[in-house]
Amino acid sequence: MVNTTEHWGEVPAAWNRRHLLGLEELSAEEILLILDQAERFRNVLKRGDRKIPLLNDKTCVNLFFENSTRTRVSFGLAARRIGADVIEFAASTSSIAKGESIIDTAKNIEAMQIDCVIVRHSCPGTPKFLAENLRCSVLNAGDGPHEHPTQGLLDILTIRQRFGTLKGLTVALIGDIAHSRTARSNIWGLKKLGANVIVCGPSTLVSTHWKDVGVEYCYNLDEILDRADVLNLLRIQFERQVMRPFPSIAEYSHLYGMNGARMRRTKENVLIIAPGPINRGVEVTPEVADGSHSAILEQVTNGVAVRMAALWLTLGQK
Numbered sequence: 658m659v660n661t662t663e664h665w666g667e668v669p670a671a672w673n674r675r676h677l678l679g680l681e682e683l684s685a686e687e688i689l690l691i692l693d694q695a696e697r698f699r700n701v702l703k704r705g706d707r708k709i710p711l712l713n714d715k716t717c718v719n720l721f722f723e724n725s726t727r728t729r730v731s732f733g734l735a736a737r738r739i740g741a742d743v744i745e746f747a748a749s750t751s752s753i754a755k756g757e758s759i760i761d762t763a764k765n766i767e768a769m770q771i772d773c774v775i776v777r778h779s780c781p782g783t784p785k786f787l788a789e790n791l792r793c794s795v796l797n798a799g800d801g802p803h804e805h806p807t808q809g810l811l812d813i814l815t816i817r818q819r820f821g822t823l824k825g826l827t828v829a830l831i832g833d834i835a836h837s838r839t840a841r842s843n844i845w846g847l848k849k850l851g852a853n854v855i856v857c858g859p860s861t862l863v864s865t866h867w868k869d870v871g872v873e874y875c876y877n878l879d880e881i882l883d884r885a886d887v888l889n890l891l892r893i894q895f896e897r898q899v900m901r902p903f904p905s906i907a908e909y910s911h912l913y914g915m916n917g918a919r920m921r922r923t924k925e926n927v928l929i930i931a932p933g934p935i936n937r938g939v940e941v942t943p944e945v946a947d948g949s950h951s952a953i954l955e956q957v958t959n960g961v962a963v964r965m966a967a968l969w970l971t972l973g974q975k
C-alpha cells in the first residue's frame with residue numbers, strides 16, 4: 658500500500674465551506690474543485706490503495722431518516738477510506754420513535770464530539786436547518802425532492818470522464834422531474850458547467866418553469882432521442898406523490914421507458930446513466946441498463962470518490 662498523505666497536500670484555499678448542502682449554492686469553480694479532487698481519489702483507489710489517512714482524528718455520523726443503499730454505504734466507505742470513524746444511525750431504532758425531535762437528536766449526537774453529520778431526510782431544508790444549528794459540518798445525503806448534491810456530482814463526474822468536458826453537451830433528464838432531488842442537483846451542476854439540459858416526462862411531472870433557468874422541457878421522449886449525448890433515467894418517486902400522475906405504469910413505460918428500440922434512435926456514443934435504484938421494466942429495460950452504453954455501476958464507483966472529496970474538503974481544512 659502506498660501512503661499518499663505526504664503527496665496529497667492541504668485542502669485548496671479556494672474551498673472554504675464547512676458544509677455541502679446543494680449544488681445550487683456552489684460556483685462552477687467549486688464544483689470543478691470537488692470533481693478534480695474526486696478524480697484524484699478515484700485514481701488512488703484504482704491503484705489499489707484502500708486507506709488514505711487524511712481525516713484520522715475525525716468522526717462522522719450517517720444520520721439517515723430515509724432508506725438508502727448507495728449513498729449510505731458509499732459515504733461510510735468514503736469516510737473510512739480517508740481514515741475517519743463512522744457511526745451509523747437508523748431513525749427506526751432510535752429515540753425518534755419515542756418522540757425526540759430531529760434537532761434534539763442531532764444536538765445530542767454532536768455532544769459526543771462528532772465532527773460531521775451526513776443527513777438524509779424527507780423534508781427539504783433539513784440539512785440547512787442542521788447546519789444553522791450545529792457546530793459540526795453537515796453534508797446533504799438527500800433532502801426530500803430538493804437536492805442530492807453528491808449524486809449530482811457523481812453523475813457529472815461520470816459524464817466528464819466519458820466526454821472530457823460538460824461544455825456544449827446535451828443532457829436529458831427523463832422521468833419524475835417534479836419529485837427528483839437528483840434532477841435538481843443535476844440541473845444546477847450541469848448548467849453551471851456549460852451543458853444544455855432537457856427535462857422530459859409526463860406534463861404532470863415536468864414544470865414549464867424550468868425554462869426560466871435556461872432548461873428546455875419536453876413531453877415527448879422520442880423527439881429528443883437523437884439530440885442527447887447523455888440520458889439520465891430517473892425513477893418514478895411514488896413515495897413522494899400525493900396523486901398518481903399518469904394512468905398506469907405500463908403506459909408510462911411505453912411512453913418514457915428506455916428500451917432497445919429507442920436505443921437504436923440515439924446518438925452512436927450516447928451515455929446512459931441512472932441514479933438508482935432502477936426499476937427494471939419501468940424507466941429502463943434490462944438490455945439498456947446492462948448494455949454497453951450504460952455507466953450505471955461506474956456511477957456507483959465514482960460515488961465513493963466524490964464522497965471522499967466532499968468529506969475531505971469540508972472536514973480537512975486547517
Ligand code: CP
Nearest residue numbers: 725726727728932933
Ligand atoms: N441514488 C441514491 O441515492 O440511492 P440510494 O437511495 O440507494 O442511496
